[in-house]
Amino acid sequence: MSILIVADHHENKLAEATAHVVNAAQQIGADIDILVAGEQVEAVAEAAASLDGVRTVLKADHAVYAHQLAEPMAELINTLVADYTHLLAGSSTTGKNILPRVAALRGVPQVSDIIAVESAETFKRPIYAGGAVATVSNNAPLKVVTVRASAFDAVEASGKADIKPLETAVDNALSAFVSEERAANQGPELGSARVVISGGRGLGSGENFKLLDGVAETLGAAIGASRAAVDAGYVSNDMQVGQTGKVVAPELYIAVGISGAIQHLAGMKDSRVIVAINNDEDAPIFKVADYGLVGDLFEVLPEFERQLTA
Amino acid sequence: MKILVGVKRVIDYNVQVRVRSDNSDVDLSNTKMAMNPFCEIAVEEAIRLKEKGIATEIIAISIGPKGAQEQLRTALALGVDRAIHVQSEEQVDSLDVARVMASIVEEEKPGLVILGKQAIDSDNNQTGQMLAALTGMGQGTFASELEVGDEQVTVIREVDGGHQTLSLRLPAVITTDLRLNEPRHARLPDIMKAKKKPIDARALEDMGIERTPYLTLERVETPAQRQGGVKVGSVGELVDKLKNEAKVIS
Numbered sequence: 283m284s285i286l287i288v289a290d291h292h293e294n295k296l297a298e299a300t301a302h303v304v305n306a307a308q309q310i311g312a313d314i315d316i317l318v319a320g321e322q323v324e325a326v327a328e329a330a331a332s333l334d335g336v337r338t339v340l341k342a343d344h345a346v347y348a349h350q351l352a353e354p355m356a357e358l359i360n361t362l363v364a365d366y367t368h369l370l371a372g373s374s375t376t377g378k379n380i381l382p383r384v385a386a387l388r389g390v391p392q393v394s395d396i397i398a399v400e401s402a403e404t405f406k407r408p409i410y411a412g413g414a415v416a417t418v419s420n421n422a423p424l425k426v427v428t429v430r431a432s433a434f435d436a437v438e439a440s441g442k443a444d445i446k447p448l449e450t451a452v453d454n455a456l457s458a459f460v461s462e463e464r465a466a467n468q469g470p471e472l473g474s475a476r477v478v479i480s481g482g483r484g485l486g487s488g489e490n491f492k493l494l495d496g497v498a499e500t501l502g503a504a505i506g507a508s509r510a511a512v513d514a515g516y517v518s519n520d521m522q523v524g525q526t527g528k529v530v531a532p533e534l535y536i537a538v539g540i541s542g543a544i545q546h547l548a549g550m551k552d553s554r555v556i557v558a559i560n561n562d563e564d565a566p567i568f569k570v571a572d573y574g575l576v577g578d579l580f581e582v583l584p585e586f587e588r589q590l591t592a
Numbered sequence: 593m594k595i596l597v598g599v600k601r602v603i604d605y606n607v608q609v610r611v612r613s614d615n616s617d618v619d620l621s622n623t624k625m626a627m628n629p630f631c632e633i634a635v636e637e638a639i640r641l642k643e644k645g646i647a648t649e650i651i652a653i654s655i656g657p658k659g660a661q662e663q664l665r666t667a668l669a670l671g672v673d674r675a676i677h678v679q680s681e682e683q684v685d686s687l688d689v690a691r692v693m694a695s696i697v698e699e700e701k702p703g704l705v706i707l708g709k710q711a712i713d714s715d716n717n718q719t720g721q722m723l724a725a726l727t728g729m730g731q732g733t734f735a736s737e738l739e740v741g742d743e744q745v746t747v748i749r750e751v752d753g754g755h756q757t758l759s760l761r762l763p764a765v766i767t768t769d770l771r772l773n774e775p776r777h778a779r780l781p782d783i784m785k786a787k788k789k790p791i792d793a794r795a796l797e798d799m800g801i802e803r804t805p806y807l808t809l810e811r812v813e814t815p816a817q818r819q820g821g822v823k824v825g826s827v828g829e830l831v832d833k834l835k836n837e838a839k840v841i842s
């Protein structure tokens with residue numbers, strides 16, 4: 283058995299999720315290789331090679347793989363997987379974009395967003411916005427699996443795997459990169475932060491989201507949002523937590539002015555400690571909150587910040 | 593150009609799913625069903641492209657039980673021209689759905705296929721990418737804006753770090769994200785008129801599709817429920833609990 287993991291990376295940095303995917307791969311139990319494909323990805327390849335438990339890093343450094351577009355990435359991966367039993371990637375927008383394309387090229391299904399490894403071919407995954415958990419077995423010759431990073435711990439980075447350059451360059455006449463607009467979020471990454479504070483429609487405006495900044499800074503928290511806050515244009519889409527946004531499981535999750543729809547809960551209910559601040563004492567968010575504070579967020583937040591810094 | 597849209601019948605997004613007592617699957621009997629919300633966005637986008645004179649005909653396809661014709665009727669009422677229903681009473685996995693759609697693409701030769709990014713029942717997020725691979729098309733997943741030209745489509749995509757803009761050669765596959773548009777509601781006269789629009793009903797077995805034999809649903813469980821905690825009376829009490837009881841802040 284051997285496993286190929288597709289690394290996710292941006293701006294010459296390996297995404298933190300990859301270390302979590304390696305952990306899932308170790309639980310499957312087999313030789314683990316990582317593919318780093320992109321343009322000028324030396325630093326990414328080195329970071330991948332340092333992850334514990336990795337045998338070899340395959341480095342495909344070519345302009346055609348810049349921005350990891352699905353069409354050339356899937357073609358490249360298709361040339362590599364014949365000898366592997368598993369193909370893994372994190373459930374990031376990159377992994378979700380590329381892996382099903384590879385699966386279809388190989389004529390095999392994909393098991394999406396696993397949260398537990400039961401055996402080399404049996405996995406658990408949430409369905410219906412986390413309303414149920416399915417155990418699925420997959421006996422395809424190549425098991426294509428995306429991994430929910432927040433459900434697995436990261437492996438350490440004390441290893442030193444070999445880096446093997448690949449010469450394969452494929453053609454891509456189907457898609458072309460035009461531009462990228464990266465949201466200017468300061469602070470830690472939403473997916474891996476120890477503390478997350480999220481705002482909902484209750485914040486009332488983008489301007490009011492600044493009320494979260496002070497608390498976030500004091501606690502070293504990343505800032506998230508509900509869909510309603512994103513749809514209303516208060517904040518950018520990359521901050522959406524939930525069934526169809528990002529899934530987080532920090533030590534502490536603070537929901538401010540969020541009602542607690544199942545689609546939102548799907549993205550945060552595995553946090554260790556949940557705090558809810560809401561002026562409606564019947565808001566469903568209180569059913570999952572360890573600590574609920576009924577009150578007006580415009581009064582609570584400044585006071586919270588003051589007491590945290592006191 | 594023709595546009596093909598995918599319409600999946602799923603549990604209504606407001607309904608909490610029940611797990612069968614024998615843990616074999618979820619129980620959807622007597623459950624309110626609806627069009628997958630991302631498919632509503634796909635249908636809306638196709639209609640807007642027709643209103644702009646870019647699309648000439650919109651064809652909706654649904655693979656699923658007899659009841660899926662309800663969702664196809666809704667799509668027809670919204671402005672879809674005709675529908676194809678491929679009937680299967682069993683769940684059909686995304687790869688098989690993509691295979692059925694690939695054979696319809698072969699038949700209809702659409703300029704654009706628009707699917708949802710994710711079905712809210714399986715939460716798979718696979719079908720569009722798989723269809724694009726099977727038909728050799730480019731893919732614009734998680735789209736929040738489209739600009740359709742003669743030979744290419746420009747797609748703004750919602751990605752983890754923000755937005756990415758791609759240009760794809762046509763024909764292409766698009767999957768919708770939440771911010772692409774706000775779907776309209778069907779008007780009563782259109783619902784009446786839609787009853788006369790054609791639905792081409794076929795059986796999955798007659799589609800000549802090789803089914804994927806690899807996946808087995810072993811078990812479905814209700815997830816561990818969180819125990820609701822306590823309400824605190826003040827900010828001071830909250831900070832104290834977080835420091836001294838939960839020990840998540842210092």
Ligand SMILES: Cc1cc2nc3c(=O)[nH]c(=O)nc-3n(C[C@H](O)[C@H](O)[C@H](O)COP(=O)(O)OP(=O)(O)OC[C@H]3O[C@@H](n4cnc5c(N)ncnc54)[C@H](O)[C@@H]3O)c2cc1C
Nearest residue numbers: 482483484508509510524525526527539540541546561579
């Ligand atoms: C296909 C689909 C996918 C979806 N995906 C997601 C997803 O990924 N993530 C997600 O979050 N949602 C998602 N949703 C939307 C979800 O169903 C809810 O509509 C959304 O989560 C509601 O956001 P909210 O809690 O901010 O807004 P609301 O439900 O409007 O709640 C606002 C809350 O703020 C409180 N409030 C108002 N003023 C104050 C104040 N001054 N002080 C304190 N509290 C106040 C109110 O009491 C209320 O509880 C999805 C929906 C669909 C159909």
Ligand SMILES: Nc1ncnc2c1ncn2[C@@H]1O[C@H](COP(=O)(O)O)[C@@H](O)[C@H]1O
Nearest residue numbers: 598599655707708710711716717718719
């Ligand atoms: N059975 C189906 N019938 C019609 N369209 C489907 C079906 N399954 C999936 N799709 C389309 O593919 C999208 C993504 O579904 P999935 O990949 O299963 O999450 C959906 O939003 C639909 O547009």
